[in-house]
Amino acid sequence: MKVLVLGAGQLARMMALAGAPLNIEVLAYDVGSGQVVHPLTQQLMMKGLDTAVTYADVITAEFEHIPHNILEVCEASGKLQPTTQAIKAGGDRRLEKKLLDRASVASARYQIINNRDDLEQAVNTVGIPMVLKGALGGYDGKGQWRFTSVEQADQLWQEISPFLAATPDQAIVAEEFVPFDREVSLIGARGKDGSIAVYPLTENTHHNGVLSLSVAGKTDSQLQSQAETMFKAVAETLDYVGVLAIEFFDVGGKLLVNEIAPRVHNSGHWTQQGAETCQFENHLRAVCGLPLGNTTLLRSTAMVNILGEDTLADEILSLPQCHVHWYGKEKRPGRKMGHINVCANSLDELNDKLGELAVYLDPAAFPVLCK
Amino acid sequence: MKVLVLGAGQLARMMALAGAPLNIEVLAYDVGSGQVVHPLTQQLMMKGLDTAVTYADVITAEFEHIPHNILEVCEASGKLQPTTQAIKAGGDRRLEKKLLDRASVASARYQIINNRDDLEQAVNTVGIPMVLKGALGGYDGKGQWRFTSVEQADQLWQEISPFLAATPDQAIVAEEFVPFDREVSLIGARGKDGSIAVYPLTENTHHNGVLSLSVAGKTDSQLQSQAETMFKAVAETLDYVGVLAIEFFDVGGKLLVNEIAPRVHNSGHWTQQGAETCQFENHLRAVCGLPLGNTTLLRSTAMVNILGEDTLADEILSLPQCHVHWYGKEKRPGRKMGHINVCANSLDELNDKLGELAVYLDPAAFPVLCK
Numbered sequence: 001m002k003v004l005v006l007g008a009g010q011l012a013r014m015m016a017l018a019g020a021p022l023n024i025e026v027l028a029y030d031v032g033s034g035q036v037v038h039p040l041t042q043q044l045m046m047k048g049l050d051t052a053v054t055y056a057d058v059i060t061a062e063f064e065h066i067p068h069n070i071l072e073v074c075e076a077s078g079k080l081q082p083t084t085q086a087i088k089a090g091g092d093r094r095l096e097k098k099l100l101d102r103a104s105v106a107s108a109r110y111q112i113i114n115n116r117d118d119l120e121q122a123v124n125t126v127g128i129p130m131v132l133k134g135a136l137g138g139y140d141g142k143g144q145w146r147f148t149s150v151e152q153a154d155q156l157w158q159e160i161s162p163f164l165a166a167t168p169d170q171a172i173v174a175e176e177f178v179p180f181d182r183e184v185s186l187i188g189a190r191g192k193d194g195s196i197a198v199y200p201l202t203e204n205t206h207h208n209g210v211l212s213l214s215v216a217g218k219t220d221s222q223l224q225s226q227a228e229t230m231f232k233a234v235a236e237t238l239d240y241v242g243v244l245a246i247e248f249f250d251v252g253g254k255l256l257v258n259e260i261a262p263r264v265h266n267s268g269h270w271t272q273q274g275a276e277t278c279q280f281e282n283h284l285r286a287v288c289g290l291p292l293g294n295t296t297l298l299r300s301t302a303m304v305n306i307l308g309e310d311t312l313a314d315e316i317l318s319l320p321q322c323h324v325h326w327y328g329k330e331k332r333p334g335r336k337m338g339h340i341n342v343c344a345n346s347l348d349e350l351n352d353k354l355g356e357l358a359v360y361l362d363p364a365a366f367p368v369l370c371k
Numbered sequence: 372m373k374v375l376v377l378g379a380g381q382l383a384r385m386m387a388l389a390g391a392p393l394n395i396e397v398l399a400y401d402v403g404s405g406q407v408v409h410p411l412t413q414q415l416m417m418k419g420l421d422t423a424v425t426y427a428d429v430i431t432a433e434f435e436h437i438p439h440n441i442l443e444v445c446e447a448s449g450k451l452q453p454t455t456q457a458i459k460a461g462g463d464r465r466l467e468k469k470l471l472d473r474a475s476v477a478s479a480r481y482q483i484i485n486n487r488d489d490l491e492q493a494v495n496t497v498g499i500p501m502v503l504k505g506a507l508g509g510y511d512g513k514g515q516w517r518f519t520s521v522e523q524a525d526q527l528w529q530e531i532s533p534f535l536a537a538t539p540d541q542a543i544v545a546e547e548f549v550p551f552d553r554e555v556s557l558i559g560a561r562g563k564d565g566s567i568a569v570y571p572l573t574e575n576t577h578h579n580g581v582l583s584l585s586v587a588g589k590t591d592s593q594l595q596s597q598a599e600t601m602f603k604a605v606a607e608t609l610d611y612v613g614v615l616a617i618e619f620f621d622v623g624g625k626l627l628v629n630e631i632a633p634r635v636h637n638s639g640h641w642t643q644q645g646a647e648t649c650q651f652e653n654h655l656r657a658v659c660g661l662p663l664g665n666t667t668l669l670r671s672t673a674m675v676n677i678l679g680e681d682t683l684a685d686e687i688l689s690l691p692q693c694h695v696h697w698y699g700k701e702k703r704p705g706r707k708m709g710h711i712n713v714c715a716n717s718l719d720e721l722n723d724k725l726g727e728l729a730v731y732l733d734p735a736a737f738p739v740l741c742k
Contacts, residue, residue: 017388020411023697023709040391041409043416276692285688294691298669317656320665321647326394338394 001288004029004052004079005039006070007062010327010336011264011280012039014272015062018280024288027052031066040328053077060242060287062263064090065136081192081241081287082262089238090262093135093173100257103237105230107257108249113172114164116157122174123150129177132156134163136170144209147174178256180249184219186227187268189243189282189292190235197282197292199275201227202267204247205368210334212368214267214303216274218347226255234260243268243283266305266336273323273341274301299343300350304357304369306338313360316340322357372659375400375423375450376410377441378433381698381707382635382651383410385643386433389651395659398423402437411699424448429658431613433634435461436508452563452612452658453633460609461633464506464544471628474608476601478628479620484543485535487528493545494521500548503527505534507541515580518545549627551620555590557598558639560614560653560663561606568653568663570646572598573638575618576739581705583739585638585674587645589718597626605631614639614654637676637707644694644712645672670714671721675728675740677709684731687711693728 001024005012008028016026016039028039029052036045036052046052049070053059059079064087071087074080089095100107111122113132122130128150134143143163147156164170183206188198201219205212227248234257235244245265248255268279277285277293285292306312310331316322319342326338342357344350354369363370372395376383379399387397387410399410400423407416407423417423420441424430430450435458442458445451460466471478482493484503493501499521505514514534518527535541554577559569572590576583598619605628606615616636618629639650648656648664656663677683681702687693690713697709713728715721725740734741 013391016411017391020384020388020699021694021696021709023699025699038409038412038414040387040411041414041416043409043412043414045414291685291689293688296691314662317664318662320667323392325392328391328394328396338392 001025001058002027002056003284003287004036004056004059005062006059006066006074007031008037008039008042009062010329011062013327014269014280014325015264015284016040018278019284022281022284022290024284026284027056028062029070031070042328049073053079058287060263060283061087064088064262066091082238082244083240086238086240086244086262090260091136093133093259094171096260097173099234099237099260103230103233105233105257106255108175108178110173110175113160113174116161119153119157119160119172119174122147123153126174126176131175131177132160132172133175134167134170135173136167146177148177178249178251180251180256182250183247183258184223184227184250184255185214185245185247185265185267186231187243187245187265187271187279188228188231188235188295189279189286190240191286191292192241192289194236195292196232196235197295198228198231199268199271199279199295200224200297202270204267207368210305210307211266212305212307212366214270215300215347215350216270216302217297217300223250223253223255230255230257238262242286243279266339267303269325269339270301270303270341271295272325273343274298299345300347301344302342302350302354304340304342304354304366305336306340307336307365308332308334309362309365310337312340315360316357319353319356319360321353372396372429373398373427374655374658375407375427375430376433377430377437377445378402379408379410379413380433381700381709382433384698385640385651385696386635386655387411389649390655393652393655393661395655397655398427399433400441402441413699420444424450431634431654431658432458435459435633437462453609453615454611457609457611457615457633461631462507464504464630465542467631468544470605470608470631474601474604476604476628477626479546479549481544481546484531484545487532490524490528490531490543490545493518494524497545497547502546502548503531503543504546505538505541506544507538517548519548549620549622551622551627553621554618554629555594555598555621555626556585556616556618556636556638557602558614558616558636558642558650559599559602559606559666560650560657561611562657562663563612563660565607566663567603567606568666569599569602570639570642570650570666571595571668573641575638578739581676581678582637583676583678583737585641586671586718586721587641587673588668588671594621594624594626601626601628609633613657614650637710638674640696640710641672641674641712642666643696644714645669670716671718672715673713673721673725675711675713675725675737676707677711678707678736679703679705680733680736681708683711686731687728690724690727690731692724 008030012028245261379401383399616632692714
């Protein structure tokens with residue numbers, strides 16, 4: 001099978017690595033450069049989207065902010081999985097909120113803001129404090145504001161109105177501020193035959209809006225079951241095929257959907273060492289119409305993001321259950337350069353192992369782990 | 372780090388897959404075509420051995436039957452690991468036997484045969500029954516004869532003499548026939564600093580001279596300890612760097628070395644699922660001067676070779692602890708096309724799982740598993 005991935009970053013790269021043993025050839029369409037490359041070598045493989053679309057058996061995506069004209073070409077070929085609708089819902093908070101309403105899954109109260117009047121109205125419909133999020137293009141904490149008192153309205157609007165003007169079809173989704181205990185995410189796959197396989201919930205810690213640490217296997221069966229029910233509802237509403245990630249707020253044991261990502265997800269990277277089948281293989285199995293792989297947790301596993309660093313102490317390679325995954329990217333401040341998976345036989349042991357790892361990490365680059 | 376592998380087959384391919392997460396770029400020199408290719412895509416990467424030798428930080432090999440002029444170029448660069456001496460010992464049974472003598476490890480009694488007189492003499496020095504093996508180029512059971520009664524001598528010599536004449540510097544190594552209980556192998560790595568990390572012994576079943584099934588974790592600590600001592604002796608005698616495989620005959624609990632392979636080995640493929648660090652990653656760690664990875668057995672694991680088949684029943688992908696590894700090769704009768712790793716929580720469970728797998732396999736292609 002030949003799979004074309006829209007996007008040529010680390011997610012396509014890890015798909016290529018997971019697909020090779022199944023004789024699944026993964027190519028990547030670099031949306032920025034318009035080139036079709038191999039996601040591991042970044043070598044040019046062929047010219048033009050049309051050629052690649054014809055060559056591929058299946059087309060999928062590693063991110064949701066894909067120009068709509070590209071999605072149209074792919075959708076028209078009948079090879080795109082998940083669908084344009086699912087990808088767009090991941091890239092537009094308005095569509096995402098409508099999807100969640102349609103699937104009847106709980107999420108924060110919201111209102112869409114296109115003008116100053118909408119902002120005033122949101123004070124009543126959503127309530128203060130609220131969080132304002134750009135509908136398009138924002139992730140990793142970018143394009144977000146907190147609205148905590150009515151007096152802020154003028155100043156906020158001064159910031160928001162140029163933001164709205166800067167991008168065609170931009171809007172703001174105002175959401176009630178949810179005083180959550182923690183953020184968790186569920187990664188799962190849905191096959192072409194409607195079969196579903198989900199991984200155990202992952203607890204996620206962010207720093208400055210960017211994922212820093214994910215730990216699998218820390219939640220109870222009640223929370224897992226809530227998450228699975230909501231996953232099923234969203235995936236079935238979209239007739240979704242592939243790996244889907246859902247981020248939740250855990251508010252006193254009740255889950256609210258924060259956002260969805262119609263793709264393999266950073267908080268699922270732990271599955272490379274901690275699960276029977278990793279998320280990258282399961283995504284490929286799903287979109288290729290193969291049976292889904294087993295998603296059992298093999299052992300307690302955590303993932304630590306490597307941000308803006310391109311070297312680590314060699315000692316880390318000596319730590320018995322640490323696995324380093326670099327993405328082969330050029331160093332840039334704050335850039336996702338790789339991750340470290342750490343495994344242990346219990347959560348207590350995992351905590352100890354994260355402590356041993358932290359000794360060899362630069363606290364400035366790994367503030368969550370080295371605190 | 373950039374590693375050039377001599378040989379562009381499945382072993383180089385699996386090294387490339389294991390190296391990518393460590394940002395180790397693996398290129399392959401196809402000795403047959405003289406081209407430098409990427410071992411995963413088989414795309415041409417650069418022209419000429421000299422260019423590749425200059426480009427690489429480290430040079431290593433995936434097989435031992437490499438023309439000596441190529442080895443000379445690589446050795447002269449100072450980048451080749453393991454050394455020419457080790458690679459040659461793997462490709463010439465005369466050198467292998469001398470190495471084993473020098474390392475003082477037990478192996479079958481032998482004599483080198485260059486002419487008819489040597490054959491007569493071997494009847495006394497080695498004894499009948501004996502096994503005659505081509506010194507150069509023979510593996511997977513090719514170029515081997517059994518010598519079981521003196522009356523055979525004439526007929527045998529008629530077969531052997533054209534064999535000797537066909538290849539310059541060819542010879543026969545006559546070995547006493549060892550009535551072994553089973554064949555086992557030890558895969559291990561030795562680092563540039565002399566550190567050694569070995570995997571648990573694997574029990575191997577061959578069919579028509581070709582490896583069919585390997586099962587890890589079936590041997591006791593006494594056998595493991597014997598094997599480790601012999602591994603250390605051989606590796607240190609060669610000042611070996613990289614992964615080294617040693618095949619043994621188990622004769623009533625006493626190990627005799629059958630042969631060595633100065634490289635990652637088919638009987639170590641189970642480490643991809645069954646060990647903390649797989650043999651491919653450990654080979655790269657060793658030759659790149661990085662710390663060796665942990666070799667602990669995670670769970671009982673078996674490897675089943677896929678010979679001459681390029682499809683399997685989809686149901687196999689549904690078996691929870693089965694992992695299929697294809698090599699992306701064109702189908703040819705008997706060719707090593709891929710393997711299946713099967714994991715379980717105990718040896719009994721592993722046996723059951725192999726039985727479940729066998730249901731979906733063609734008995735003609737998998738005679739050992741389907742017997």
